[in-house]
Amino acid sequence: DAKTTQPPSMDCAEGRAANLPCNHSTISGNEYVYWYRQIHSQGPQYIIHGLKNNETNEMASLIITEDRKSSTLILPHATLRDTAVYYCIVRVEETSGSRLTFGEGTQLTVNP
Amino acid sequence: GAVVSQHPSRVICKSGTSVKIECRSLDFQATTMFWYRQFPKQSLMLMATSNEGSKATYEQGVEKDKFLINHASLTLSTLTVTSAHPEDSSFYICSARGWRTDNQPQHFGDGTRLSIL
Numbered sequence: 190d191a192k193t194t195q196p197p198s199m200d201c202a203e204g205r206a207a208n209l210p211c212n213h214s215t216i217s218g219n220e221y222v223y224w225y226r227q228i229h230s231q232g233p234q235y236i237i238h239g240l241k242n243n244e245t246n247e248m249a250s251l252i253i254t255e256d257r258k259s260s261t262l263i264l265p266h267a268t269l270r271d272t273a274v275y276y277c278i279v280r281v282e283e284t285s286g287s288r289l290t291f292g293e294g295t296q297l298t299v300n301p
Numbered sequence: 302g303a304v305v306s307q308h309p310s311r312v313i314c315k316s317g318t319s320v321k322i323e324c325r326s327l328d329f330q331a332t333t334m335f336w337y338r339q340f341p342k343q344s345l346m347l348m349a350t351s352n353e354g355s356k357a358t359y360e361q362g363v364e365k366d367k368f369l370i371n372h373a374s375l376t377l378s379t380l381t382v383t384s385a386h387p388e389d390s391s392f393y394i395c396s397a398r399g400w401r402t403d404n405q406p407q408h409f410g411d412g413t414r415l416s417i418l
Contacts, residue, residue, distance in 0.1 A: 200364070219314070225409075227345075230392075230412070230414075231411050231412065232305075232307070232394045232396075232410050232411045232412045233345070233396075233409045234409070235408060235409075238406060248331035271367045276344075285399065288347060288350055288407075289335075289337055289347075289396075289407055290347060291337075291344045291345040291346075291347075292344060293344050294344065
């Protein structure tokens with residue numbers, strides 16, 4: 190299973206871009222990179238996912254390096270409500286149905 | 302967007318009681334549902350995976366007779382914690398995924414905080 194490595198914590202000023210890195214050096218060719226976040230005492234919220242190409246949606250952008258060994262989640266204008274634990278997950282593909290395995294994530298704190 | 306509803310949001314009960322938690326997909330058919338558990342200051346731990354109409358697949362170390370999972374329809378899965386004890390106190394979170402493609406995101410409920418006295 191490809192594992193991910195994220196910094197345990199990061200700080201960001203409100204209104205600035207938050208760039209959250211993730212290393213997944215053992216990712217295989219058909220595994221997707223998913224990003225979720227969890228605000229305290231809530232269930233995880235899906236943010237974005239990608240395979241090879243960079244992706245953008247209304248919440249964030251996902252930049253995946255050409256060798257796919259790392260990626261960066263970008264929140265373009267962070268707000269206080271973006272304070273959460275952000276999880277970078279590589280989808281485990283198995284015959285019984287792929288599932289998400291969570292690591293420790295990055296605690297992002299957006300400061301006023 | 303896809304919505305997963307989980308009920309109840311909080312349960313407090315006595316030791317020895319069995320507790321049932323419901324998970325519903327509100328706007329899509331969930332062929333696969335997942336149950337996670339999260340202890341304070343820890344990450345989510347997958348407990349089991351269930352496909353509609355099939356028996357659940359439990360992760361190593363999770364007692365299937367303790368945590369009964371039923372996924373009888375495409376919109377409902379239940380987790381029953383049988384004879385709950387204080388060590389079962391935790392945050393239980395369900396997740397669901399539809400059928401269209403295998404890289405479809407999982408969507409999560411808001412969790413159930415279970416406290417056993």
